Amino acid sequence: MKHNIKFKKKSFTISSSDLILSKILLLPSIFFIGIFVYGCIIWTGYVSFSKWDGILPNYDFNGFKNYFELFQTDRFLIDIRNTLSFTVLFLLSCLSIGFILALLLDYTKELSNLFQGIFLFPMAVSFIVSGVVWRWILNPVSGINNLMHIIGFESFNPKWYTDPTVIHFKAESGLGKLLSNIGLEFLTSDKIGISVAIFSLVIAACWQFSGYTMAMYLGAIKNIPSSIREAAKIDGTTELEYIIYIVIPILRPITFGAIIILGHISLKIFDLVSAMTGPGPGFATDVPAYFMFDTSFKGNHFSQGAAVSIIILILVTILIVPYLKYTEELR
Amino acid sequence: MKTKVSLATFNIETYKRKQLRNTILMYLILVLASCFYIIPIYVLLTTSLKDFSEVSLESMWNVPTNFSFESFYQAFIGEPLEGKIGLKSNLFSSIKLVIPATIFSALLGSINGYVLSKWKFRGSNIIFTLFLFGMFIPYQSILIPLVEILRSMNLYGTLFGLIFVHIIYGIPITTLIFKNYYDSIHQELLESAKIDGSSILEIYRYIIFPLSKPAFVVVIIWQFTTIWNEFLFASVITNRPDVQPVTVALNNLAGSFVVEWNVQMAGAFMAALPTLLIYILLQKYFIGGLLSGSVKG
Numbered sequence: 113m114k115h116n117i118k119f120k121k122k123s124f125t126i127s128s129s130d131l132i133l134s135k136i137l138l139l140p141s142i143f144f145i146g147i148f149v150y151g152c153i154i155w156t157g158y159v160s161f162s163k164w165d166g167i168l169p170n171y172d173f174n175g176f177k178n179y180f181e182l183f184q185t186d187r188f189l190i191d192i193r194n195t196l197s198f199t200v201l202f203l204l205s206c207l208s209i210g211f212i213l214a215l216l217l218d219y220t221k222e223l224s225n226l227f228q229g230i231f232l233f234p235m236a237v238s239f240i241v242s243g244v245v246w247r248w249i250l251n252p253v254s255g256i257n258n259l260m261h262i263i264g265f266e267s268f269n270p271k272w273y274t275d276p277t278v279i280h281f282k283a284e285s286g287l288g289k290l291l292s293n294i295g296l297e298f299l300t301s302d303k304i305g306i307s308v309a310i311f312s313l314v315i316a317a318c319w320q321f322s323g324y325t326m327a328m329y330l331g332a333i334k335n336i337p338s339s340i341r342e343a344a345k346i347d348g349t350t351e352l353e354y355i356i357y358i359v360i361p362i363l364r365p366i367t368f369g370a371i372i373i374l375g376h377i378s379l380k381i382f383d384l385v386s387a388m389t390g391p392g393p394g395f396a397t398d399v400p401a402y403f404m405f406d407t408s409f410k411g412n413h414f415s416q417g418a419a420v421s422i423i424i425l426i427l428v429t430i431l432i433v434p435y436l437k438y439t440e441e442l443r
Numbered sequence: 444m445k446t447k448v449s450l451a452t453f454n455i456e457t458y459k460r461k462q463l464r465n466t467i468l469m470y471l472i473l474v475l476a477s478c479f480y481i482i483p484i485y486v487l488l489t490t491s492l493k494d495f496s497e498v499s500l501e502s503m504w505n506v507p508t509n510f511s512f513e514s515f516y517q518a519f520i521g522e523p524l525e526g527k528i529g530l531k532s533n534l535f536s537s538i539k540l541v542i543p544a545t546i547f548s549a550l551l552g553s554i555n556g557y558v559l560s561k562w563k564f565r566g567s568n569i570i571f572t573l574f575l576f577g578m579f580i581p582y583q584s585i586l587i588p589l590v591e592i593l594r595s596m597n598l599y600g601t602l603f604g605l606i607f608v609h610i611i612y613g614i615p616i617t618t619l620i621f622k623n624y625y626d627s628i629h630q631e632l633l634e635s636a637k638i639d640g641s642s643i644l645e646i647y648r649y650i651i652f653p654l655s656k657p658a659f660v661v662v663i664i665w666q667f668t669t670i671w672n673e674f675l676f677a678s679v680i681t682n683r684p685d686v687q688p689v690t691v692a693l694n695n696l697a698g699s700f701v702v703e704w705n706v707q708m709a710g711a712f713m714a715a716l717p718t719l720l721i722y723i724l725l726q727k728y729f730i731g732g733l734l735s736g737s738v739k740g
Contacts, residue, residue, distance in 0.1 A: 130643040134562035137643075141555050141618070142570065144611045149577040152585035152592075159587055169591070213476060216469050223473075229726060230477045235733060236722035238672030240690040241715045244697045244707055245483045248490075254503045262504065319480065327730060380581040383674040387694050404583045409679055414587055421583035432579045440572050 153425065160418035167412050178419040188420065189303045190395045191403050197306040198399070199378040201314045202321075206374055207367065209318065210325025215355065217326070218333045228330070231323035239320070243387025246316040247273070273312035276393040280305025309389065309396035317384060321377070325370050332366045333359065372435040376428050400424050491515065491709035498705045514703070518696075518710035530710050532685045533692035537671060540602055540688055544609040545666040551610065552617020552662055557651055559618065560625035561633055562643065571622065578615035582675055590679060605680050605688070609670050616669075617662050620732065624658035625651065657728075664725055665732035668718045689714045 160179070163172040182188045213231055217224050234242065249255045250272040260268035282288050283300040291299050298304070336359065344354045382401035385391075391398040391406070400420050408417025490498065494511035521529030559571050589608065590599060598604030628651070636646050677688045684692070693714045697707045722729050 131562065131564060133643050134558045135564065137554050137558050138570065141551060141574070141614050145574055145577050145614055148585065148589065148592075148608075148611045149580065150573075152588040153580070155588035155591075156584050156586075209476075213473075216473055219469060220473070227473050227477060230480050232726075232730065232733075233719065233722055234480060234483075236668060236718045236729065237715050238674065238690055238718070240672070240674050240694050241711045242483065244693065244711045245487055247697070248503070248704060248708070249483060249486055259504050319483065323480070324733060327734060331734060376579055380583075382583075383690075386674070386678075387697065390698075401581065401583055404586075405675075405679075408587060417583075418587055421581065421586070424581045425584040428579060428581055432576065436572050436575060440568060 156418045157422055159415055160422045162415050162418075164414040164418075165412070165416070169414075174415065178415045179423075182416065182419050182423075187395050187398065187403060188400070190307075191398050191400045193303050193305065194307060194310055194395075194397065195379060195399050198310050198313060198317075198381070199375060201306075201310065202317050202378045203371060203374055205314060205318045206322045206325045207370060209322040210370070211329050211363075213322070213326040214329035214333055215359075217330055228323075228327070231326050233323070234320045235324050237320070239383035240387040242316055242320055243384045243389075246312070246319070247388045250312045250315070271308075273309045273389045273392060273397055275308040276396055277308045278302045278305045278394075278396070279308065307392075307396040309392050313381075313384060313388065313397055316388060317378070317381065320384075321374060325374065328366050328370055329363060332363050336362055369435070372431055376431050379424060379427050379431070487708050487712050487715075490705050491518075491712050493705050495703050495705060498703060503704075514705035514709040515713070517703070517706045518713060528684065530689055530692050530696065530713060533687055533689040534713065536602055536681075536686055537688040537690075540605055540609070541667055541670045544606045544613065544670050545663055547606075548610045548613030548617050548666050549659055549662045551614055552619075552621045553652070553655060553659070554647070555614065555618040556621025556623075556625050556658075557647055560622045561628075561630070561646075561651070571618070574615045574618055576615075577612065578619070582612070586675075586679055593680065599680065600682050600686070602681065602686055605677060608676050608680060609666075609673070612676075613666055613670075617666065620662050620665065621655070621658050624655070624661075628654060660725070660728050661732045664721055664728050668721060668729070671718050 158171070161174055161176070162170060163174045164170045213227075217227055220227065252269070252271045252274055255272075257269055257272075280302050281291065281300045281304075283292065283297075288300045291297060340358065341354065344358055349357070380401055381399055382405065385397060385399055385402045386405075389397040391402060401424060404417045404420040404424070407413045407420065486503070489506055490503065491514050492510050492512075493507040494509070494513050497507060497509075497511075517527070517529065519529045519531050519534075521527040521531075555574070559567055593599040593604045593608075596604075598607060632650060633646055636650055641649070671688075672690060673688075674690045674694065678691045678694070681687045681691065684695070687695075693710050696710050
């Protein structure tokens with residue numbers, strides 16, 4: 113009894129002085145994150161409302177003018193189209209390839225580790241390296257096209273990232289005329305569509321990240337208790353039914369996490385574009401992050417660049433905040 | 444009765460055949476998928492081992508007939524007299540950048556993780572979440588003020604400035620990995636030390652730090668890879684060609700003027716080699732960092 117009281121008292125006195133020290137230990141990081149993350153974001157927001165359009169800073173208030181102008185700038189509208197189509201294609205291909213590979217690796221007993229190593233190594237390579245290599249592989253004159261010609265597919269001639277074509281509803285087509293008659297003419301704009309060149313970026317990005325998705329799925333599939341599978345087998349479920357009705361629902365949290373992580377990478381994508389294609393013909397492979405870099409640090413249009421970056425930030429925040437809330441609740 | 448038996452044996456046979464067919468199909472898909480992942484490495488290696496006379500657009504898929512390390516020499520040293528500068532000084536800047544930045548961000552992350560995991564206070568979880576948000580933000584949204592701050596500190600354009608930036612923006616991920624790791628260490632271990640009168644720093648020094656090796660390995664590998672591969676900060680903050688890290692120099696080498704493809708591929712190979720080696724040698728820890736919710740980009 114006596115011992116117990118002593119214990120309580122002592123641990124209490126220690127932790128009160130240590131608790132102060134514990135906060136002091138965190139202070140440098142709080143300070144730096146406060147200034148360089150939150151402070152800088154507010155500062156950028158301020159720049160986006162300013163008239164800073166040259167080398168020298170100019171913080172005169174310009175209201176929402178930069179944002180209004182942005183949404184009337186062709187390049188920005190094309191960028192938004194490209195980001196959205198890239199994100200959708202990138203997510204679909206990464207999730208499906210990652211899921212299928214994870215399922216297959218779950219069945220393989222022997223070479224599983226070897227295959228896993230092969231599928232994951234692109235994560236260790238920088239976007240710049242993969243951009244430089246994929247630029248050559250998808251070069252329309254050499255690359256894959258050349259390989260297909262050697263195999264015998266003479267007519268295989270996609271123009272890859274040099275293709276300026278945008279797939280969209282043509283105004284002169286039957287559907288286009290119908291749309292313009294019922295007042296939906298804006299749907300025939302080439303700002304609503306997919307640029308063909310984006311597919312090249314999707315291939316390279318998918319090369320880099322599908323293995324990562326595979327690893328996320330595989331970890332979770334291996335954690336499914338074998339009793340569930342046995343119970344399903346006894347009930348006479350086929351393999352396909354087992355995957356569709358049992359595995360996919362169990363993996364829903366993983367899919368959710370993967371969508372958040374891949375989605376925010378895709379909204380921010382910059383390195384790959386810079387190394388592989390640049391803005392492309394008619395901005396076919398341009399993205400907001402590249403536009404921001406170009407307009408701020410090459411063109412000195414800082415207020416415009418700031419406005420673009422705030423829009424990217426808002427898009428990323430919409431994705432990330434629910435995720436952070438969700439993981440905080442788990443803790 | 445008789446028909447029933449034969450039906451049963453027939454079922455087993457088709458089942459077996461089906462199983463074999465499935466196994467073959469499965470491996471076929473896996474091998475085809477592997478080809479997709481390996482093709483870039485094949486192109487990288489074969490092209491960089493060719494000499495210039497052998498590099499033409501038509502023969503890019505051929506294996507080199509005579510191995511030549513000429514392109515590696517060109518990519519590393521270049522021909523300064525002709526204005527072609529190799530990646531030598533940039534590889535060294537990358538090394539000078541990545542070592543201090545990795546060590547300091549790992550130490551900071553370890554201390555943060557220790558406090559946030561073992562010395563929780565009211566609001567510590569909120570601080571942690573606010574830290575984590577810093578990992579996901581698009582760095583474009585802090586870049587303009589960052590350049591202004593570095594300019595005012597006379598750090599703009601220097602490697603030291605870039606090291607500083609990587610340490611700061613490494614705080615979220617390193618804190619996350621360490622906190623997750625320390626959460627798995629039992630609190631009782633600390634309680635008994637507290638009873639013995641050890642202070643917060645002594646507990647860290649004598650109990651937590653010696654136990655932290657696995658987390659340090661994961662964090663160091665993660666930070667090394669991320670910082671080595673990073674491009675955006677490096678291209679905005681360092682403007683002098685001889686200071687720029689290798690990713691920026693490689694991008695310039697490949698983009699600014701027409702260089703032989705073999706030299707580009709040799710350069711890309713040299714830039715990729717350190718992180719690839721780490722991946723091959725320490726795959727287990729690399730994946731550990733990857734799956735701790737960490738992101739690249």
